[in-house]
Amino acid sequence: MAKHPTQESWARRPNEEDMPITFLVNRAGPKGHEAQIILSHDVEGGYVHFARGRSVKCPKGPCEHCKANSERRWRGYCVCANARNRELTLVELTAAAMKPIDIYFRQHRTLRGALLTTKRIPEKPNGRLYATIVESAQAITSYPAVPSVRSLLRKLWGLPKDPDANGDVQRKIREADDDTNSQTA
Numbered sequence: 001m002a003k004h005p006t007q008e009s010w011a012r013r014p015n016e017e018d019m020p021i022t023f024l025v026n027r028a029g030p031k032g033h034e035a036q037i038i039l040s041h042d043v044e045g046g047y048v049h050f051a052r053g054r055s056v057k058c059p060k061g062p063c064e065h066c067k068a069n070s071e072r073r074w075r076g077y078c079v080c081a082n083a084r085n086r087e088l089t090l091v092e093l094t095a096a097a098m099k100p101i102d103i104y105f106r107q108h109r110t111l112r113g114a115l116l117t118t119k120r121i122p123e124k125p126n127g128r129l130y131a132t133i134v135e136s137a138q139a140i141t142s143y144p145a146v147p148s149v150r151s152l153l154r155k156l157w158g159l160p161k162d163p164d165a166n167g168d169v170q171r172k173i174r175e176a177d178d179d180t181n182s183q184t185a
């Protein structure tokens, strides 16, 4: 049964939940990523399984994918602009690529404005990912501010919004839905 909306149906903007993810996930191909200007403050990530070509966040406890012996791997993400054409994507990183990025972050206290390139060795889809990160000569102020990576990942992985980021209205709607579900269960 469709949930009966509890909100006024006029809306100048759709709800956050109704808006699609605005950044495509940019997985490194055999040649790695093209040069990218990092726009996020830092990388956000988590442990994921890959199922049907998608990443699924592994919850705290052993999940169905863990039980099926699917590998559990760390993946990190940050919003970047392609240095050549400024296309914005959510660049995906592996644990192997993170060492120089972590060192850069400690030195500069932010990744925003850094020039990131990656390559795979060997040059194959499953080759180990290596990152190079340096200060860029680009004027970072000409690039847009970007939403938090965690909020983008919550959408990507179909997780509920961060409770801290929720308005009272959204919480009340969810609670009302939960009540309805428990009554009909």
Ligand SMILES: [Zn+2]
Binding pocket: 049, 058, 059, 061, 062, 063, 064, 065, 066, 067, 072
């Ligand atoms: Zn799992």
